[in-house]
Amino acid sequence: MKKNKSLILLGLSSALFLSSMVTTSQAEAPAPGFSSDPVITKSYFDQNTLSEAKVKDLIASALAANAGTSQPSGSNGGSDTTATTAAMTVVQMKPGQTLYAGAGAEFIVRSGNVIAVSSDENGIPDVTGGKDIAAGSEIATNHLLIFPRDGRGIKPAAKNTADIYVMVRGNYLLMNQDGSTATP
Template sequence: MKKWTSLIAFSLLAMLLFVGHALGVQFLSTVPGSTDDPLVTKSYVDELLKSYTPQQNTGNITALEQEMTRKMTEYEQKIQTLINNASGQIGGNELIVVQLFPGDILIGVAGTEIIVRSGKTMIVAEENGIPDVTAGKDLGKGTVVPHNHQLLVPRADGRGIVADQASTLPVYVMVRGGYELRKVQ
């Protein structure tokens, strides 16, 4: 009897091992390159890429290109405006020395500080003058600028100083902020 029990037990164990192995092979092994394969293969990626066509995104790409072009134009205009507002500006807070020859005109932008160090200069302005911060008064058009007085240009409306044309010596000026040099016409 013991023999038959051992034989049945061994047969059941063998059958369970065979069925377990068959199920394990079926569920654990997948076809390489299939969607069930846990490792992505080149063939799987190639199959996915075949389903995408460039025409699907053409409209979206065109809209994005137009938006990007519009934004670039907008930023270029902003940059150009900033460059124009800062023309002549060097070093931000630094006072720079500018040499003016007879007849040269230095036109400041809003906030430009001018200090005449040597030579004879006069105020250039349309209507209002330029504030002399040192003396606490307004210097009108044609007024001679005193040496070592700080002038502050209030607006970018063509105000500045002109080096005396009758002089033969250059004028030295310290400037902080944006400015433009012109010749008398």
């Protein structure tokens, strides 16, 4: 009984579909190439698509147009409020130095053992690890750190023997152990 009802419904829907197709005249058909007619011809497609060379030309011209509007790159200056670009700077730390971040700066420790430094009880957000790193805690390499405020940074761990390289985006201040400003 269920099979018969299914076959009857299928037959009725097919008949309705076919009858609607037969009653549509050529005069009622939409013009090719419009949104009411999504099927296109190969020649229309070839005329209205971008080639790889055309895309490269468009990108090159857009980059050339924006070449004169880039902002100055990051500086070493702690709380300096100058604008920075998206470029990252590689900083090499020596034993006894501390690398302080400006507000909004980002660090990625690429090599060496470092620990977190903070002038208050707040830690450093480790975006990769999904946690806050408290002052004095070791920082894993290749983790993205974001510094919401000035006064936080990193310094070499006591057990460190390797060269320390840090990728930095934003403002920073590299200080020697005696409190003088180091040059990167």
